[in-house]
Amino acid sequence: MKKFALIGAGGYIAPRHLKAxxxxxxxxxxxxxxxDSVGIMDMHFPESEFFTEFEDFAAYVEDEALKGNKLDYISICSPNYLHTPQMKFALKNGIDVICEKPLVLSSEEIDTLKVYEEKYGAKVNSILQLRLHPSIIELKEKVMNAPEDKVFDVELTYMTxxxxxxxxxxxxxxxKSGGIATNIGVHFYDMLHFIFGDVLxxxxxxxxxxTSCGYLEFKRAKVKWFLSIDSKNLPEDAVVGEKTTYRSIDIEGEQLEFSGGFTDLHTQSYQQILSGRGYGLDDNRTAIETVENxxxxxxxxxxxxKHPLFYKIS
Incomplete structure:
Protein backbone atom coordinates (compact mmCIF):
# COMPACT_ATOMS: atom_id res chain seq x y z
CA MET A 1 0.00 0.00 0.00
CA LYS A 2 1.42 3.36 -1.10
CA LYS A 3 0.96 6.56 0.89
CA PHE A 4 -0.53 9.48 -1.06
CA ALA A 5 -1.13 13.18 -0.60
CA LEU A 6 -3.61 15.15 -2.70
CA ILE A 7 -3.33 18.88 -3.45
CA GLY A 8 -6.54 20.44 -4.77
CA ALA A 9 -8.97 18.15 -2.97
CA GLY A 10 -11.86 20.58 -3.46
CA GLY A 11 -11.49 20.81 -7.24
CA TYR A 12 -13.60 19.42 -10.06
CA ILE A 13 -11.24 16.59 -10.98
CA ALA A 14 -10.26 15.57 -7.43
CA PRO A 15 -13.00 12.91 -7.02
CA ARG A 16 -11.46 10.91 -9.88
CA HIS A 17 -8.11 10.94 -8.11
CA LEU A 18 -9.64 9.98 -4.77
CA LYS A 19 -11.41 7.08 -6.46
CA ALA A 20 -8.23 6.02 -8.28
CA ASP A 36 -12.71 23.53 2.80
CA SER A 37 -15.67 22.10 0.85
CA VAL A 38 -14.11 18.66 0.67
CA GLY A 39 -16.82 16.41 2.04
CA ILE A 40 -16.19 14.11 -0.94
CA MET A 41 -13.16 12.83 1.02
CA ASP A 42 -15.47 11.12 3.50
CA MET A 43 -16.58 8.70 0.79
CA HIS A 44 -13.07 7.35 0.46
CA PHE A 45 -10.64 8.54 3.16
CA PRO A 46 -12.42 10.03 6.19
CA GLU A 47 -9.33 9.60 8.37
CA SER A 48 -6.99 11.66 6.16
CA GLU A 49 -5.33 14.76 7.52
CA PHE A 50 -6.44 17.98 5.84
CA PHE A 51 -5.03 21.50 5.57
CA THR A 52 -6.15 24.75 3.93
CA GLU A 53 -2.69 26.38 3.97
CA PHE A 54 0.11 25.01 1.81
CA GLU A 55 2.70 25.90 4.47
CA ASP A 56 0.89 23.74 7.04
CA PHE A 57 0.58 20.92 4.52
CA ALA A 58 4.29 21.14 3.65
CA ALA A 59 5.31 21.14 7.31
CA TYR A 60 3.17 18.05 7.95
CA VAL A 61 4.67 16.18 4.97
CA GLU A 62 8.23 16.99 6.04
CA ASP A 63 7.64 16.23 9.73
CA GLU A 64 6.06 12.88 8.90
CA ALA A 65 9.05 12.00 6.72
CA LEU A 66 11.34 12.60 9.72
CA LYS A 67 9.19 10.13 11.69
CA GLY A 68 9.65 7.49 8.98
CA ASN A 69 6.25 8.11 7.35
CA LYS A 70 7.50 9.46 4.02
CA LEU A 71 4.92 9.80 1.26
CA ASP A 72 5.24 7.78 -1.93
CA TYR A 73 3.20 10.11 -4.18
CA ILE A 74 1.73 13.59 -4.22
CA SER A 75 -1.21 13.96 -6.60
CA ILE A 76 -1.73 17.51 -7.88
CA CYS A 77 -5.14 18.81 -9.00
CA SER A 78 -4.57 22.50 -8.28
CA PRO A 79 -4.87 25.50 -10.67
CA ASN A 80 -2.51 25.25 -13.64
CA TYR A 81 -0.03 27.92 -12.56
CA LEU A 82 0.60 26.13 -9.27
CA HIS A 83 1.59 22.81 -10.81
CA THR A 84 5.28 23.56 -11.28
CA PRO A 85 6.05 24.95 -7.79
CA GLN A 86 4.09 22.14 -6.17
CA MET A 87 5.87 19.51 -8.26
CA LYS A 88 9.19 21.08 -7.26
CA PHE A 89 8.21 20.71 -3.59
CA ALA A 90 7.41 17.03 -4.08
CA LEU A 91 10.57 16.28 -6.04
CA LYS A 92 12.81 18.13 -3.53
CA ASN A 93 11.39 15.85 -0.85
CA GLY A 94 12.05 12.74 -2.94
CA ILE A 95 8.34 12.14 -3.58
CA ASP A 96 6.98 11.03 -6.94
CA VAL A 97 4.29 13.17 -8.57
CA ILE A 98 1.01 12.48 -10.34
CA CYS A 99 -0.12 15.73 -11.93
CA GLU A 100 -3.23 16.72 -13.84
CA LYS A 101 -3.09 18.36 -17.26
CA PRO A 102 -1.82 20.76 -18.35
CA LEU A 103 1.30 19.49 -16.64
CA VAL A 104 2.98 22.92 -16.98
CA LEU A 105 2.42 26.15 -18.91
CA SER A 106 5.74 26.28 -20.78
CA SER A 107 8.33 23.93 -22.23
CA GLU A 108 10.97 25.72 -20.15
CA GLU A 109 9.27 24.38 -17.02
CA ILE A 110 9.60 20.85 -18.39
CA ASP A 111 13.36 21.40 -18.71
CA THR A 112 13.56 22.71 -15.13
CA LEU A 113 11.60 19.77 -13.74
CA LYS A 114 13.90 17.32 -15.55
CA VAL A 115 16.78 18.85 -13.60
CA TYR A 116 14.82 18.37 -10.36
CA GLU A 117 14.12 14.74 -11.24
CA GLU A 118 17.80 14.05 -11.85
CA LYS A 119 18.94 15.89 -8.72
CA TYR A 120 16.45 14.44 -6.24
CA GLY A 121 15.72 11.01 -7.74
CA ALA A 122 11.94 11.36 -7.86
CA LYS A 123 9.70 11.23 -10.95
CA VAL A 124 6.89 13.25 -12.51
CA ASN A 125 3.92 11.31 -13.89
CA SER A 126 1.06 12.94 -15.77
CA ILE A 127 -2.59 12.18 -16.42
CA LEU A 128 -3.03 11.77 -20.18
CA GLN A 129 -6.11 9.59 -19.96
CA LEU A 130 -7.29 10.03 -23.55
CA ARG A 131 -4.31 7.91 -24.61
CA LEU A 132 -5.97 5.03 -22.75
CA HIS A 133 -9.43 5.44 -24.28
CA PRO A 134 -10.39 2.40 -26.43
CA SER A 135 -11.67 4.58 -29.32
CA ILE A 136 -8.45 6.60 -29.38
CA ILE A 137 -6.30 3.45 -29.35
CA GLU A 138 -8.42 2.00 -32.17
CA LEU A 139 -7.99 5.14 -34.27
CA LYS A 140 -4.24 5.18 -33.65
CA GLU A 141 -4.03 1.59 -34.92
CA LYS A 142 -6.08 2.53 -37.99
CA VAL A 143 -3.67 5.39 -38.78
CA MET A 144 -0.63 3.16 -38.26
CA ASN A 145 -2.09 0.57 -40.64
CA ALA A 146 -2.90 3.13 -43.35
CA PRO A 147 -0.43 3.76 -46.20
CA GLU A 148 2.58 5.71 -44.90
CA ASP A 149 1.88 8.68 -47.18
CA LYS A 150 -1.77 8.95 -46.10
CA VAL A 151 -2.54 12.31 -44.44
CA PHE A 152 -5.97 12.55 -42.80
CA ASP A 153 -8.24 15.62 -42.90
CA VAL A 154 -9.61 16.36 -39.42
CA GLU A 155 -11.96 18.93 -37.87
CA LEU A 156 -11.89 19.27 -34.09
CA THR A 157 -14.70 21.25 -32.46
CA TYR A 158 -15.08 21.54 -28.71
CA MET A 159 -17.38 23.92 -26.87
CA THR A 160 -18.11 23.81 -23.18
CA LYS A 176 -2.51 31.45 -14.59
CA SER A 177 -4.41 29.09 -16.90
CA GLY A 178 -2.60 29.45 -20.22
CA GLY A 179 -5.77 30.65 -21.93
CA ILE A 180 -8.60 28.76 -23.63
CA ALA A 181 -6.43 26.55 -25.83
CA THR A 182 -4.44 25.36 -22.82
CA ASN A 183 -7.21 25.11 -20.26
CA ILE A 184 -9.81 23.22 -22.30
CA GLY A 185 -7.76 22.00 -25.25
CA VAL A 186 -4.37 20.66 -24.15
CA HIS A 187 -5.60 17.08 -23.81
CA PHE A 188 -7.00 17.20 -27.35
CA TYR A 189 -3.68 18.41 -28.75
CA ASP A 190 -1.92 15.59 -26.89
CA MET A 191 -4.43 13.12 -28.30
CA LEU A 192 -3.84 14.39 -31.85
CA HIS A 193 -0.06 14.14 -31.39
CA PHE A 194 -0.46 10.63 -29.94
CA ILE A 195 -2.46 9.51 -33.00
CA PHE A 196 -0.99 11.51 -35.87
CA GLY A 197 2.64 12.15 -34.90
CA ASP A 198 4.80 15.26 -34.70
CA VAL A 199 3.52 18.80 -35.29
CA LEU A 200 4.83 20.28 -38.54
CA THR A 211 -12.77 31.43 -28.15
CA SER A 212 -9.79 30.32 -30.18
CA CYS A 213 -9.38 28.55 -33.50
CA GLY A 214 -6.64 27.64 -35.93
CA TYR A 215 -4.91 24.97 -37.94
CA LEU A 216 -2.37 22.30 -37.05
CA GLU A 217 -0.49 20.10 -39.43
CA PHE A 218 0.78 16.81 -38.03
CA LYS A 219 2.86 14.17 -39.78
CA ARG A 220 -0.31 12.20 -40.58
CA ALA A 221 -3.11 14.79 -40.33
CA LYS A 222 -4.26 18.29 -41.24
CA VAL A 223 -6.43 19.59 -38.42
CA LYS A 224 -8.77 22.57 -38.35
CA TRP A 225 -9.67 23.24 -34.70
CA PHE A 226 -12.18 25.40 -32.83
CA LEU A 227 -12.44 25.77 -29.04
CA SER A 228 -14.88 27.95 -27.10
CA ILE A 229 -16.57 28.51 -23.74
CA ASP A 230 -19.09 30.95 -25.30
CA SER A 231 -22.59 29.45 -25.57
CA LYS A 232 -23.31 31.78 -28.51
CA ASN A 233 -21.06 29.60 -30.63
CA LEU A 234 -22.97 26.37 -30.00
CA PRO A 235 -24.44 24.82 -33.17
CA GLU A 236 -28.22 24.99 -33.61
CA ASP A 237 -28.81 21.29 -32.87
CA ALA A 238 -27.04 21.68 -29.52
CA VAL A 239 -29.10 24.77 -28.62
CA VAL A 240 -32.38 23.06 -29.51
CA GLY A 241 -31.36 20.04 -27.43
CA GLU A 242 -30.45 22.35 -24.51
CA LYS A 243 -26.90 21.05 -24.47
CA THR A 244 -24.18 23.19 -22.92
CA THR A 245 -21.31 21.13 -24.30
CA TYR A 246 -20.61 20.15 -27.89
CA ARG A 247 -17.76 17.92 -29.00
CA SER A 248 -16.98 16.75 -32.50
CA ILE A 249 -13.92 15.15 -34.04
CA ASP A 250 -14.59 14.61 -37.72
CA ILE A 251 -12.07 12.48 -39.62
CA GLU A 252 -12.80 12.67 -43.32
CA GLY A 253 -16.56 12.61 -42.77
CA GLU A 254 -16.58 10.04 -39.96
CA GLN A 255 -17.19 11.01 -36.35
CA LEU A 256 -14.81 9.73 -33.70
CA GLU A 257 -17.15 8.52 -30.98
CA PHE A 258 -15.61 8.66 -27.54
CA SER A 259 -18.30 10.24 -25.38
CA GLY A 260 -18.36 7.15 -23.17
CA GLY A 261 -15.61 5.04 -21.68
CA PHE A 262 -14.23 7.72 -19.35
CA THR A 263 -15.38 6.21 -16.07
CA ASP A 264 -12.20 4.42 -15.05
CA LEU A 265 -9.50 6.14 -17.11
CA HIS A 266 -7.99 7.86 -14.07
CA THR A 267 -7.86 4.54 -12.25
CA GLN A 268 -6.20 2.97 -15.31
CA SER A 269 -3.73 5.87 -15.36
CA TYR A 270 -2.86 5.21 -11.71
CA GLN A 271 -2.44 1.50 -12.41
CA GLN A 272 0.04 2.26 -15.18
CA ILE A 273 1.95 4.74 -13.01
CA LEU A 274 2.15 2.34 -10.09
CA SER A 275 3.52 -0.35 -12.40
CA GLY A 276 6.21 2.01 -13.73
CA ARG A 277 4.55 2.69 -17.09
CA GLY A 278 3.29 6.24 -16.53
CA TYR A 279 3.61 9.17 -18.92
CA GLY A 280 6.45 11.46 -17.88
CA LEU A 281 7.78 14.92 -18.68
CA ASP A 282 8.89 14.23 -22.24
CA ASP A 283 5.53 12.70 -23.13
CA ASN A 284 3.96 16.11 -22.47
CA ARG A 285 6.42 18.24 -24.41
CA THR A 286 4.70 18.31 -27.82
CA ALA A 287 1.29 19.31 -26.43
CA ILE A 288 2.80 21.94 -24.13
CA GLU A 289 4.86 23.43 -26.97
CA THR A 290 1.73 23.43 -29.14
CA VAL A 291 -0.41 25.44 -26.70
CA GLU A 292 2.53 27.67 -25.85
CA ASN A 293 2.88 28.56 -29.53
CA LYS A 306 -9.87 27.97 -41.47
CA HIS A 307 -12.38 25.98 -39.46
CA PRO A 308 -15.95 26.44 -40.80
CA LEU A 309 -17.05 28.08 -37.52
CA PHE A 310 -14.44 30.81 -37.97
CA TYR A 311 -16.85 32.53 -40.34
CA LYS A 312 -19.53 32.57 -37.63
CA ILE A 313 -17.38 34.62 -35.25
CA SER A 314 -15.38 36.79 -37.67
Missing part, protein backbone atom coordinates in the same frame (compact mmCIF):
# COMPACT_ATOMS: atom_id res chain seq x y z
CA UNK A 21 -6.19 6.02 -5.07
CA UNK A 22 -8.87 3.92 -3.37
CA UNK A 23 -9.45 1.57 -6.31
CA UNK A 24 -5.73 0.78 -6.59
CA UNK A 25 -5.63 -0.23 -2.92
CA UNK A 26 -3.65 2.71 -1.58
CA UNK A 27 -4.03 5.22 1.24
CA UNK A 28 -4.52 8.98 1.27
CA UNK A 29 -2.53 10.23 4.25
CA UNK A 30 -3.15 13.96 3.79
CA UNK A 31 -4.94 16.41 1.51
CA UNK A 32 -4.82 20.15 1.00
CA UNK A 33 -7.05 22.80 -0.59
CA UNK A 34 -7.53 26.50 0.16
CA UNK A 35 -11.27 25.76 0.10
CA UNK A 161 -20.26 26.73 -22.05
CA UNK A 162 -19.15 28.64 -18.98
CA UNK A 163 -20.80 31.45 -17.03
CA UNK A 164 -19.46 34.91 -16.14
CA UNK A 165 -17.57 33.45 -13.16
CA UNK A 166 -15.06 31.79 -15.51
CA UNK A 167 -13.29 34.95 -16.64
CA UNK A 168 -13.21 36.30 -13.07
CA UNK A 169 -11.51 33.15 -11.78
CA UNK A 170 -7.90 32.10 -12.31
CA UNK A 171 -9.08 30.35 -15.47
CA UNK A 172 -9.69 33.72 -17.11
CA UNK A 173 -6.04 34.74 -16.74
CA UNK A 174 -3.62 33.64 -19.46
CA UNK A 175 -0.77 33.88 -16.95
CA UNK A 201 2.90 23.56 -38.75
CA UNK A 202 0.81 25.71 -36.38
CA UNK A 203 -1.51 28.61 -37.25
CA UNK A 204 -3.86 30.71 -35.10
CA UNK A 205 -6.80 32.35 -36.89
CA UNK A 206 -8.74 33.78 -33.94
CA UNK A 207 -8.00 34.27 -30.26
CA UNK A 208 -10.07 35.89 -27.50
CA UNK A 209 -10.79 35.30 -23.83
CA UNK A 210 -13.56 32.85 -24.71
CA UNK A 294 -0.88 29.08 -29.88
CA UNK A 295 -0.75 31.51 -26.96
CA UNK A 296 2.20 33.50 -28.25
CA UNK A 297 2.10 33.58 -32.03
CA UNK A 298 0.58 36.26 -34.24
CA UNK A 299 -3.02 35.71 -35.38
CA UNK A 300 -3.29 35.44 -39.15
CA UNK A 301 -6.41 36.06 -41.24
CA UNK A 302 -5.33 35.08 -44.73
CA UNK A 303 -5.14 31.31 -44.28
CA UNK A 304 -6.94 28.84 -46.55
CA UNK A 305 -7.20 26.36 -43.65
Missing amino acids: IKDTGNDLAVAMDIN SRGKWYLKSWKGSDE HNEVHYRSET IRKQIVIDDSMN
Whole structure:
Protein backbone atom coordinates (compact mmCIF):
# COMPACT_ATOMS: atom_id res chain seq x y z
CA MET A 1 0.00 0.00 0.00
CA LYS A 2 1.42 3.36 -1.10
CA LYS A 3 0.96 6.56 0.89
CA PHE A 4 -0.53 9.48 -1.06
CA ALA A 5 -1.13 13.18 -0.60
CA LEU A 6 -3.61 15.15 -2.70
CA ILE A 7 -3.33 18.88 -3.45
CA GLY A 8 -6.54 20.44 -4.77
CA ALA A 9 -8.97 18.15 -2.97
CA GLY A 10 -11.86 20.58 -3.46
CA GLY A 11 -11.49 20.81 -7.24
CA TYR A 12 -13.60 19.42 -10.06
CA ILE A 13 -11.24 16.59 -10.98
CA ALA A 14 -10.26 15.57 -7.43
CA PRO A 15 -13.00 12.91 -7.02
CA ARG A 16 -11.46 10.91 -9.88
CA HIS A 17 -8.11 10.94 -8.11
CA LEU A 18 -9.64 9.98 -4.77
CA LYS A 19 -11.41 7.08 -6.46
CA ALA A 20 -8.23 6.02 -8.28
CA ILE A 21 -6.19 6.02 -5.07
CA LYS A 22 -8.87 3.92 -3.37
CA ASP A 23 -9.45 1.57 -6.31
CA THR A 24 -5.73 0.78 -6.59
CA GLY A 25 -5.63 -0.23 -2.92
CA ASN A 26 -3.65 2.71 -1.58
CA ASP A 27 -4.03 5.22 1.24
CA LEU A 28 -4.52 8.98 1.27
CA ALA A 29 -2.53 10.23 4.25
CA VAL A 30 -3.15 13.96 3.79
CA ALA A 31 -4.94 16.41 1.51
CA MET A 32 -4.82 20.15 1.00
CA ASP A 33 -7.05 22.80 -0.59
CA ILE A 34 -7.53 26.50 0.16
CA ASN A 35 -11.27 25.76 0.10
CA ASP A 36 -12.71 23.53 2.80
CA SER A 37 -15.67 22.10 0.85
CA VAL A 38 -14.11 18.66 0.67
CA GLY A 39 -16.82 16.41 2.04
CA ILE A 40 -16.19 14.11 -0.94
CA MET A 41 -13.16 12.83 1.02
CA ASP A 42 -15.47 11.12 3.50
CA MET A 43 -16.58 8.70 0.79
CA HIS A 44 -13.07 7.35 0.46
CA PHE A 45 -10.64 8.54 3.16
CA PRO A 46 -12.42 10.03 6.19
CA GLU A 47 -9.33 9.60 8.37
CA SER A 48 -6.99 11.66 6.16
CA GLU A 49 -5.33 14.76 7.52
CA PHE A 50 -6.44 17.98 5.84
CA PHE A 51 -5.03 21.50 5.57
CA THR A 52 -6.15 24.75 3.93
CA GLU A 53 -2.69 26.38 3.97
CA PHE A 54 0.11 25.01 1.81
CA GLU A 55 2.70 25.90 4.47
CA ASP A 56 0.89 23.74 7.04
CA PHE A 57 0.58 20.92 4.52
CA ALA A 58 4.29 21.14 3.65
CA ALA A 59 5.31 21.14 7.31
CA TYR A 60 3.17 18.05 7.95
CA VAL A 61 4.67 16.18 4.97
CA GLU A 62 8.23 16.99 6.04
CA ASP A 63 7.64 16.23 9.73
CA GLU A 64 6.06 12.88 8.90
CA ALA A 65 9.05 12.00 6.72
CA LEU A 66 11.34 12.60 9.72
CA LYS A 67 9.19 10.13 11.69
CA GLY A 68 9.65 7.49 8.98
CA ASN A 69 6.25 8.11 7.35
CA LYS A 70 7.50 9.46 4.02
CA LEU A 71 4.92 9.80 1.26
CA ASP A 72 5.24 7.78 -1.93
CA TYR A 73 3.20 10.11 -4.18
CA ILE A 74 1.73 13.59 -4.22
CA SER A 75 -1.21 13.96 -6.60
CA ILE A 76 -1.73 17.51 -7.88
CA CYS A 77 -5.14 18.81 -9.00
CA SER A 78 -4.57 22.50 -8.28
CA PRO A 79 -4.87 25.50 -10.67
CA ASN A 80 -2.51 25.25 -13.64
CA TYR A 81 -0.03 27.92 -12.56
CA LEU A 82 0.60 26.13 -9.27
CA HIS A 83 1.59 22.81 -10.81
CA THR A 84 5.28 23.56 -11.28
CA PRO A 85 6.05 24.95 -7.79
CA GLN A 86 4.09 22.14 -6.17
CA MET A 87 5.87 19.51 -8.26
CA LYS A 88 9.19 21.08 -7.26
CA PHE A 89 8.21 20.71 -3.59
CA ALA A 90 7.41 17.03 -4.08
CA LEU A 91 10.57 16.28 -6.04
CA LYS A 92 12.81 18.13 -3.53
CA ASN A 93 11.39 15.85 -0.85
CA GLY A 94 12.05 12.74 -2.94
CA ILE A 95 8.34 12.14 -3.58
CA ASP A 96 6.98 11.03 -6.94
CA VAL A 97 4.29 13.17 -8.57
CA ILE A 98 1.01 12.48 -10.34
CA CYS A 99 -0.12 15.73 -11.93
CA GLU A 100 -3.23 16.72 -13.84
CA LYS A 101 -3.09 18.36 -17.26
CA PRO A 102 -1.82 20.76 -18.35
CA LEU A 103 1.30 19.49 -16.64
CA VAL A 104 2.98 22.92 -16.98
CA LEU A 105 2.42 26.15 -18.91
CA SER A 106 5.74 26.28 -20.78
CA SER A 107 8.33 23.93 -22.23
CA GLU A 108 10.97 25.72 -20.15
CA GLU A 109 9.27 24.38 -17.02
CA ILE A 110 9.60 20.85 -18.39
CA ASP A 111 13.36 21.40 -18.71
CA THR A 112 13.56 22.71 -15.13
CA LEU A 113 11.60 19.77 -13.74
CA LYS A 114 13.90 17.32 -15.55
CA VAL A 115 16.78 18.85 -13.60
CA TYR A 116 14.82 18.37 -10.36
CA GLU A 117 14.12 14.74 -11.24
CA GLU A 118 17.80 14.05 -11.85
CA LYS A 119 18.94 15.89 -8.72
CA TYR A 120 16.45 14.44 -6.24
CA GLY A 121 15.72 11.01 -7.74
CA ALA A 122 11.94 11.36 -7.86
CA LYS A 123 9.70 11.23 -10.95
CA VAL A 124 6.89 13.25 -12.51
CA ASN A 125 3.92 11.31 -13.89
CA SER A 126 1.06 12.94 -15.77
CA ILE A 127 -2.59 12.18 -16.42
CA LEU A 128 -3.03 11.77 -20.18
CA GLN A 129 -6.11 9.59 -19.96
CA LEU A 130 -7.29 10.03 -23.55
CA ARG A 131 -4.31 7.91 -24.61
CA LEU A 132 -5.97 5.03 -22.75
CA HIS A 133 -9.43 5.44 -24.28
CA PRO A 134 -10.39 2.40 -26.43
CA SER A 135 -11.67 4.58 -29.32
CA ILE A 136 -8.45 6.60 -29.38
CA ILE A 137 -6.30 3.45 -29.35
CA GLU A 138 -8.42 2.00 -32.17
CA LEU A 139 -7.99 5.14 -34.27
CA LYS A 140 -4.24 5.18 -33.65
CA GLU A 141 -4.03 1.59 -34.92
CA LYS A 142 -6.08 2.53 -37.99
CA VAL A 143 -3.67 5.39 -38.78
CA MET A 144 -0.63 3.16 -38.26
CA ASN A 145 -2.09 0.57 -40.64
CA ALA A 146 -2.90 3.13 -43.35
CA PRO A 147 -0.43 3.76 -46.20
CA GLU A 148 2.58 5.71 -44.90
CA ASP A 149 1.88 8.68 -47.18
CA LYS A 150 -1.77 8.95 -46.10
CA VAL A 151 -2.54 12.31 -44.44
CA PHE A 152 -5.97 12.55 -42.80
CA ASP A 153 -8.24 15.62 -42.90
CA VAL A 154 -9.61 16.36 -39.42
CA GLU A 155 -11.96 18.93 -37.87
CA LEU A 156 -11.89 19.27 -34.09
CA THR A 157 -14.70 21.25 -32.46
CA TYR A 158 -15.08 21.54 -28.71
CA MET A 159 -17.38 23.92 -26.87
CA THR A 160 -18.11 23.81 -23.18
CA SER A 161 -20.26 26.73 -22.05
CA ARG A 162 -19.15 28.64 -18.98
CA GLY A 163 -20.80 31.45 -17.03
CA LYS A 164 -19.46 34.91 -16.14
CA TRP A 165 -17.57 33.45 -13.16
CA TYR A 166 -15.06 31.79 -15.51
CA LEU A 167 -13.29 34.95 -16.64
CA LYS A 168 -13.21 36.30 -13.07
CA SER A 169 -11.51 33.15 -11.78
CA TRP A 170 -7.90 32.10 -12.31
CA LYS A 171 -9.08 30.35 -15.47
CA GLY A 172 -9.69 33.72 -17.11
CA SER A 173 -6.04 34.74 -16.74
CA ASP A 174 -3.62 33.64 -19.46
CA GLU A 175 -0.77 33.88 -16.95
CA LYS A 176 -2.51 31.45 -14.59
CA SER A 177 -4.41 29.09 -16.90
CA GLY A 178 -2.60 29.45 -20.22
CA GLY A 179 -5.77 30.65 -21.93
CA ILE A 180 -8.60 28.76 -23.63
CA ALA A 181 -6.43 26.55 -25.83
CA THR A 182 -4.44 25.36 -22.82
CA ASN A 183 -7.21 25.11 -20.26
CA ILE A 184 -9.81 23.22 -22.30
CA GLY A 185 -7.76 22.00 -25.25
CA VAL A 186 -4.37 20.66 -24.15
CA HIS A 187 -5.60 17.08 -23.81
CA PHE A 188 -7.00 17.20 -27.35
CA TYR A 189 -3.68 18.41 -28.75
CA ASP A 190 -1.92 15.59 -26.89
CA MET A 191 -4.43 13.12 -28.30
CA LEU A 192 -3.84 14.39 -31.85
CA HIS A 193 -0.06 14.14 -31.39
CA PHE A 194 -0.46 10.63 -29.94
CA ILE A 195 -2.46 9.51 -33.00
CA PHE A 196 -0.99 11.51 -35.87
CA GLY A 197 2.64 12.15 -34.90
CA ASP A 198 4.80 15.26 -34.70
CA VAL A 199 3.52 18.80 -35.29
CA LEU A 200 4.83 20.28 -38.54
CA HIS A 201 2.90 23.56 -38.75
CA ASN A 202 0.81 25.71 -36.38
CA GLU A 203 -1.51 28.61 -37.25
CA VAL A 204 -3.86 30.71 -35.10
CA HIS A 205 -6.80 32.35 -36.89
CA TYR A 206 -8.74 33.78 -33.94
CA ARG A 207 -8.00 34.27 -30.26
CA SER A 208 -10.07 35.89 -27.50
CA GLU A 209 -10.79 35.30 -23.83
CA THR A 210 -13.56 32.85 -24.71
CA THR A 211 -12.77 31.43 -28.15
CA SER A 212 -9.79 30.32 -30.18
CA CYS A 213 -9.38 28.55 -33.50
CA GLY A 214 -6.64 27.64 -35.93
CA TYR A 215 -4.91 24.97 -37.94
CA LEU A 216 -2.37 22.30 -37.05
CA GLU A 217 -0.49 20.10 -39.43
CA PHE A 218 0.78 16.81 -38.03
CA LYS A 219 2.86 14.17 -39.78
CA ARG A 220 -0.31 12.20 -40.58
CA ALA A 221 -3.11 14.79 -40.33
CA LYS A 222 -4.26 18.29 -41.24
CA VAL A 223 -6.43 19.59 -38.42
CA LYS A 224 -8.77 22.57 -38.35
CA TRP A 225 -9.67 23.24 -34.70
CA PHE A 226 -12.18 25.40 -32.83
CA LEU A 227 -12.44 25.77 -29.04
CA SER A 228 -14.88 27.95 -27.10
CA ILE A 229 -16.57 28.51 -23.74
CA ASP A 230 -19.09 30.95 -25.30
CA SER A 231 -22.59 29.45 -25.57
CA LYS A 232 -23.31 31.78 -28.51
CA ASN A 233 -21.06 29.60 -30.63
CA LEU A 234 -22.97 26.37 -30.00
CA PRO A 235 -24.44 24.82 -33.17
CA GLU A 236 -28.22 24.99 -33.61
CA ASP A 237 -28.81 21.29 -32.87
CA ALA A 238 -27.04 21.68 -29.52
CA VAL A 239 -29.10 24.77 -28.62
CA VAL A 240 -32.38 23.06 -29.51
CA GLY A 241 -31.36 20.04 -27.43
CA GLU A 242 -30.45 22.35 -24.51
CA LYS A 243 -26.90 21.05 -24.47
CA THR A 244 -24.18 23.19 -22.92
CA THR A 245 -21.31 21.13 -24.30
CA TYR A 246 -20.61 20.15 -27.89
CA ARG A 247 -17.76 17.92 -29.00
CA SER A 248 -16.98 16.75 -32.50
CA ILE A 249 -13.92 15.15 -34.04
CA ASP A 250 -14.59 14.61 -37.72
CA ILE A 251 -12.07 12.48 -39.62
CA GLU A 252 -12.80 12.67 -43.32
CA GLY A 253 -16.56 12.61 -42.77
CA GLU A 254 -16.58 10.04 -39.96
CA GLN A 255 -17.19 11.01 -36.35
CA LEU A 256 -14.81 9.73 -33.70
CA GLU A 257 -17.15 8.52 -30.98
CA PHE A 258 -15.61 8.66 -27.54
CA SER A 259 -18.30 10.24 -25.38
CA GLY A 260 -18.36 7.15 -23.17
CA GLY A 261 -15.61 5.04 -21.68
CA PHE A 262 -14.23 7.72 -19.35
CA THR A 263 -15.38 6.21 -16.07
CA ASP A 264 -12.20 4.42 -15.05
CA LEU A 265 -9.50 6.14 -17.11
CA HIS A 266 -7.99 7.86 -14.07
CA THR A 267 -7.86 4.54 -12.25
CA GLN A 268 -6.20 2.97 -15.31
CA SER A 269 -3.73 5.87 -15.36
CA TYR A 270 -2.86 5.21 -11.71
CA GLN A 271 -2.44 1.50 -12.41
CA GLN A 272 0.04 2.26 -15.18
CA ILE A 273 1.95 4.74 -13.01
CA LEU A 274 2.15 2.34 -10.09
CA SER A 275 3.52 -0.35 -12.40
CA GLY A 276 6.21 2.01 -13.73
CA ARG A 277 4.55 2.69 -17.09
CA GLY A 278 3.29 6.24 -16.53
CA TYR A 279 3.61 9.17 -18.92
CA GLY A 280 6.45 11.46 -17.88
CA LEU A 281 7.78 14.92 -18.68
CA ASP A 282 8.89 14.23 -22.24
CA ASP A 283 5.53 12.70 -23.13
CA ASN A 284 3.96 16.11 -22.47
CA ARG A 285 6.42 18.24 -24.41
CA THR A 286 4.70 18.31 -27.82
CA ALA A 287 1.29 19.31 -26.43
CA ILE A 288 2.80 21.94 -24.13
CA GLU A 289 4.86 23.43 -26.97
CA THR A 290 1.73 23.43 -29.14
CA VAL A 291 -0.41 25.44 -26.70
CA GLU A 292 2.53 27.67 -25.85
CA ASN A 293 2.88 28.56 -29.53
CA ILE A 294 -0.88 29.08 -29.88
CA ARG A 295 -0.75 31.51 -26.96
CA LYS A 296 2.20 33.50 -28.25
CA GLN A 297 2.10 33.58 -32.03
CA ILE A 298 0.58 36.26 -34.24
CA VAL A 299 -3.02 35.71 -35.38
CA ILE A 300 -3.29 35.44 -39.15
CA ASP A 301 -6.41 36.06 -41.24
CA ASP A 302 -5.33 35.08 -44.73
CA SER A 303 -5.14 31.31 -44.28
CA MET A 304 -6.94 28.84 -46.55
CA ASN A 305 -7.20 26.36 -43.65
CA LYS A 306 -9.87 27.97 -41.47
CA HIS A 307 -12.38 25.98 -39.46
CA PRO A 308 -15.95 26.44 -40.80
CA LEU A 309 -17.05 28.08 -37.52
CA PHE A 310 -14.44 30.81 -37.97
CA TYR A 311 -16.85 32.53 -40.34
CA LYS A 312 -19.53 32.57 -37.63
CA ILE A 313 -17.38 34.62 -35.25
CA SER A 314 -15.38 36.79 -37.67
